[in-house]
Amino acid sequence: MKAKRTPPVPFEMVDHTADLGVVLTAQSLSDLFAAAGAVLAELMYDPDPVEERETREVALEAASSEELLVRWLNELLYIREVGEFLWKTVEVEAGEETRLSATLHGEVFRPGKHVPRGGLKAATYHQLRISREGDAWSARIIFDV
């Protein structure tokens, strides 16, 4: 089932000295990926002034849900960097645990209108975890800053 998230999305910061970690919760795996995308937006720029004028499509596969999460976040970092695309709403459908398709709604970065926050180099596999208890999903991701 499709999930849709727009910032603000609640998350906890992991107290990592050099880098940056987040823990987030969601109601399904699709929702977890959507929430992770929305949190990533908040970490990198102020999502408020971003208007939903264009879309970007993403389709990914991986060997496990955790690898899929890392690939998803690194795909988003690539889209931010190369196309200078900023998203606000993230729609995700994770059909199986190892496959997702997503649509990002946002616009291309414009200096003066958009406010960058910190830069992130990559989502890492270090202490990466996705867990599930009934319908409650959670993930911990550490980014290299």
Next chain:
Amino acid sequence: MEEIQKLPVTRLDECRFQVGPVPGMRVPGIVYADEEMMRDMIDSMSLQQVANVAHLPGIVRASYAMPDIHWGYGFPIGGVAAFDPEDGVVSPGGVGYDINCGVRLLRSGLSRESLKPRMKDLVEGLFRSIPSGVGSHRKDLRLDVRELRRVLERGAGWGVSRGYGGAADLDCIEEGGCIAGAGPDLVSDRALERGRNQLGTLGSGNHFVEVGYVAEIHDEAAARVLGLEKDAVTVIIHTGSRGLGYQVCDDFIGEMIRASAKYGIHLPDRQLCCAPLGSEEGRRYLGAMAAAANFAFANRQVVTAFVRQTFEEVLGMGPRETGLSVIYDVCHNIAKFEEHRVAGKIRRLCVHRKGATRAFPPHHPDTPAIYRSIGQPVLIPGDMGRYSYVLVGTEKAYEETFGSTCHGAGRMLSRTAARKAARGRPLVRELEDRGIVVRSEGRTTLMEEISEAYKDVARVVDVCHRAGISKKVARLVPLGVIKG
């Protein structure tokens, strides 16, 4: 959360502690630290990571950590590990995402006093000419793929061939500014796309260009050889391989996770994923990593050209008057083959330095001829509000740490804690009151990079100096900084 084991720690001497071994560790961990530093890191994730690295196959002698050690991902930051080419491994996590993140130091013919009235203009000029921040690029330097491949093959030499600096610059760069064996064909299209317009840019995080001056000289003779005089103006450039390097690392981590399973390598942390040095996967990573490292060398070469140009334009001087020349350029994140003496025998080993600096001794063939009497220059940036150090490599480093020493101050506060400590403070004015002009792309970076977020680099450098793995030459104090 990963388990943090209770690890046995034994003091070896004034500046060295042994960690373990515990079951699974093939060699012990050796940490360079003073007593207080060790007290702070006992039961920490960083010490656990020193122990985790010691699990990897083919590791030689010990898993080392420098005094600026802190919690990384996979390998600790400040980690050094060497692997045997026959049964050892190469690990992208032992290099990091920012492949060949490094530091270059320039000297100048200018004095601190003469520059003071122009400092604001100079910082503004540098900020305009050297793009910083996430995805920063110069509109006038976008390479086509053919040209980018040449950059990956030739490193800093590509810059010189295109008019960014002179041939003399290349003599004063680790590996001459080009790591042999680069395989541009092993770099993904996606990595190439990220790198195409990022040459000559700083990026974000802790990267910077800093104009400073020589505040103190610890070793007159060595300082003379390096051309460092008291009060002379210097420039430090700290950046790496930008998005191209991050993408290479990310591409290969996926591949290495599969390779670790294929070769039956047990990993205490997935981010330590690796492949045998002799395997196809290992060779492919080394080729791609060398290409990304060469991109970083070229990046610092191009930034150097922009620095020179800005000095000339702002000060209305020619290159002879500004006299900006390269003292040295070191890698902080790299894996490469080097010859080392182990148990009396010279062996070719793959040395991983992740947040550590090569510190080769006097008379070593890889130490540039002009520095052969003093040892290879080692550049240790501190935080933006205090000071940085110039050191030289030693015979003891060559004997004990595969010719390695520290790389910086090491963070003390998390980014969240630093932002909290900086909230509401007039950071730019605080630095101005200390005689430092600062310009940054966003306030967030400035908040995360406040002085208090870092250990005092003087303490880190003192441990390396007392341990004999490098020797202090001079202390540099900032006058103007541009940050990502």
